[in-house]
Amino acid sequence: AQSVSQHNHHVILSEAASLELGCNYSYGGTVNLFWYVQYPGQHLQLLLKYFSGDPLVKGIKGFEAEFIKSKFSFNLRKPSVQWSDTAEYFCAVRGTSGTYKYIFGTGTRLKVLA
Amino acid sequence: EPEVTQTPSHQVTQMGQEVILRCVPISNHLYFYWYRQILGQKVEFLVSFYNNEISEKSEIFDDQFSVERPDGSNFTLKIRSTKLEDSAMYFCASSWGTGGAYEQYFGPGTRLTVT
Numbered sequence: 710a711q712s713v714s715q716h717n718h719h720v721i722l723s724e725a726a727s728l729e730l731g732c733n734y735s736y737g738g739t740v741n742l743f744w745y746v747q748y749p750g751q752h753l754q755l756l757l758k759y760f761s762g763d764p765l766v767k768g769i770k771g772f773e774a775e776f777i778k779s780k781f782s783f784n785l786r787k788p789s790v791q792w793s794d795t796a797e798y799f800c801a802v803r804g805t806s807g808t809y810k811y812i813f814g815t816g817t818r819l820k821v822l823a
Numbered sequence: 824e825p826e827v828t829q830t831p832s833h834q835v836t837q838m839g840q841e842v843i844l845r846c847v848p849i850s851n852h853l854y855f856y857w858y859r860q861i862l863g864q865k866v867e868f869l870v871s872f873y874n875n876e877i878s879e880k881s882e883i884f885d886d887q888f889s890v891e892r893p894d895g896s897n898f899t900l901k902i903r904s905t906k907l908e909d910s911a912m913y914f915c916a917s918s919w920g921t922g923g924a925y926e927q928y929f930g931p932g933t934r935l936t937v938t
Contacts, residue, residue: 713865743926752827753866753914753929760924799866808879809921810856813866 711736713802715814722790723822730785730817732774732800742783743801743811744774753799759783770794792823825849827930829915835936836905844900844933846915855898856916856927857890859883866914872898873921905937 716731734740744756757768764776774785783800800814828847836842848855857869870880872890889901898917902909912934916927 745929750931752931755926755928758926801866809854809918810868810871810879810881811858811866811927812868813858815865 711802711804711812713800713812713814715798715800715817717817718815719818719820721820721822724792725789726821728785728787728790728794728819730798730800730819732783732785732814734781734783734800734802734812736781736802736804736812739805741803741805742774742776743803744768744772744783744785745799745801746796747799747816748796756785756798790819790821792821795819795821825928827915827917827928829913829930829933831933832931833934833936835938838907838937839904842902842905842935844902844913844915844935846898846900846917846930847896848898848915848917849919849928850896852917852919852928854878854918854921854925854927855890855892856918857900858914858916858929859911860914860932861908861911869900869913902935905935907937910935910937 712735714733742759745753746756756772759766759776767773772787798817801811830845855872860866870884871878887903891899912932914932915930918925918927
């Protein structure tokens, strides 16, 4: 079955701490991978995406993610979080042929303490 | 930067009533989608739409749901007879293409509350 797992549902960090949010997927075939962020009351905003090539992708606001095909993982990282990173983070996977729907994880709610 | 917009931001309706959720996709996009997120659960795909036809739908998208692009700008989701379990945040998305380098752009969502 196609699915995305985000193991951390709630994360609380202090400012300047490093962040890593886990994302594992189950999907038969080639995939595109995404991380979206949703700030309170706002729309889903794309942080970064992986389509092909370099498995280490850099996104906006200092975020990066690494695609490890052998582990079916696409973990999100940021070396030093800020209070403004408080938001909900969603990992999503999409097939590259036949179906283009996104399959989302359950989300990780991040709270950064000032 | 162009954005997907959705109205209303919050809709309260009584069980059994019809609701129409509206979306204005990004103007040159060709593919349109609806997703929903029940509180505390994951965002789930409902339907995709291209060239005035449904191109894919999930098992959630039953006969109570319909989509339409009534004019050149709006994309609507209609729920004919709402149930309590339809209470959720509904997200509209659009993309210029599918697969490859084409990502979906999401709107801010409409929170539907069925009482």
